[in-house]
Amino acid sequence: MTEPPARLAGGVGDADVVVALDVGGTGMKCALVSPDGRTVHSERHPTDAARGPDAVVDTILAVAEGLAGKARADGRNPVALGVAVPGIVDEARGVAVWSANIGFRDVPLRDLAVARLGLPTTLGHDVRVGGVAEARLGAGRGAGHVLFVAIGTGIAAAHVVDGSADVGAHGAAGEFGHILVRPNGPRCGCGRPGCLEAVASAAAVGRRYAELAGAPATAAEVAERAAAGEPLAARVWQDTVDALADGLATAQALFDVATVVVGGGLAQAGAQLLDPLRAALRERMTFHREPALVPAALGDEAGCLGAALLALDAVGVPTTVEKR
Numbered sequence: 001m002t003e004p005p006a007r008l009a010g011g012v013g014d015a016d017v018v019v020a021l022d023v024g025g026t027g028m029k030c031a032l033v034s035p036d037g038r039t040v041h042s043e044r045h046p047t048d049a050a051r052g053p054d055a056v057v058d059t060i061l062a063v064a065e066g067l068a069g070k071a072r073a074d075g076r077n078p079v080a081l082g083v084a085v086p087g088i089v090d091e092a093r094g095v096a097v098w099s100a101n102i103g104f105r106d107v108p109l110r111d112l113a114v115a116r117l118g119l120p121t122t123l124g125h126d127v128r129v130g131g132v133a134e135a136r137l138g139a140g141r142g143a144g145h146v147l148f149v150a151i152g153t154g155i156a157a158a159h160v161v162d163g164s165a166d167v168g169a170h171g172a173a174g175e176f177g178h179i180l181v182r183p184n185g186p187r188c189g190c191g192r193p194g195c196l197e198a199v200a201s202a203a204a205v206g207r208r209y210a211e212l213a214g215a216p217a218t219a220a221e222v223a224e225r226a227a228a229g230e231p232l233a234a235r236v237w238q239d240t241v242d243a244l245a246d247g248l249a250t251a252q253a254l255f256d257v258a259t260v261v262v263g264g265g266l267a268q269a270g271a272q273l274l275d276p277l278r279a280a281l282r283e284r285m286t287f288h289r290e291p292a293l294v295p296a297a298l299g300d301e302a303g304c305l306g307a308a309l310l311a312l313d314a315v316g317v318p319t320t321v322e323k324r
């Protein structure tokens with residue numbers, strides 16, 4: 001028997017770490033995170049979702065087990081496991097209810113992990129935990145009320161209050177991409193025309209430009225051409241900004257946040273996106289207070305860090321990360 005690692009007065013052992021995994025459609029980001037929000041070790045593995053959900057679950061558990069073993073070998077004490085997945089997540093039951101890009105349908109990931117690793121496990125939604133990390137460790141730090149918006153292939157958001165994200169009654173809060181902004185607009189993947197995601201996601205920007213220009217382009221290329229003054233690209237970019245501002249105005253009417261943190265692929269455009277978006281949002285504010293609009297600070301590590309924070313919260317290990 002080895003002695004348990006020493007604990008500090010506040011209950012946080014200086015050797016404590018959380019095993020954290022952020023599972024995406026193509027890859028998983030994995031880390032050992034200390035209670036102060038520091039990544040002490042990180043790894044990346046392919047998800048290879050085409051193998052089917054059972055194989056993906058097996059990889060998740062094997063990678064998590066490997067990380068817990070690595071922690072122990074390094075003299076650390078793995079206290080919990082936090083896993084983030086996309087789609088619809090029932091956080092209370094620890095079930096990945098539905099995830100199109102991984103093929104998950106009612107996978108009881110938390111119970112499977114507890115059975116295999118024997119560690120308290122938390123399952124979270126990738127964007128929601130990313131929002132928690134940005135609110136507590138990143139660009140929303142100190143704001144208290146934060147809306148994290150991830151604009152990539154799709155669009156999703158997390159409403160974070162004092163460090164905790166709203167999950168919703170059915171695990172589906174934050175579907176910002178499916179706010180109706182253009183009733184006669186392009187059809188969304190969800191089946192309805194005019195969702196924000198169908199107009200302003202990175203995928204939609206590329207698609208819209210390709211339709212008008214008759215040649216394929218990525219959202220990054222559209223941004224570049226708009227910056228260079230190409231009229232067609234500038235028009236598509238402005239339409240995108242306007243649709244996002246419509247969506248954010250709705251969100252601000254509902255949530256009255258102090259700060260909106262914008263992340264995801266489209267946010268790589270930086271000031272080219274945020275400056276006109278800020279102006280367009282300001283035009284749409286009447287009596288509502290304008291939120292600060294800032295770029296995300298944690299990049300693609302947000303999911304992993306957020307999964308770790310959620311796991312720490314669940315096991316009651318006090319983090320030294322302020323909740324607001």
Ligand SMILES: [Zn+2]
Nearest residue numbers: 178188190195
């Ligand atoms: Zn939709």
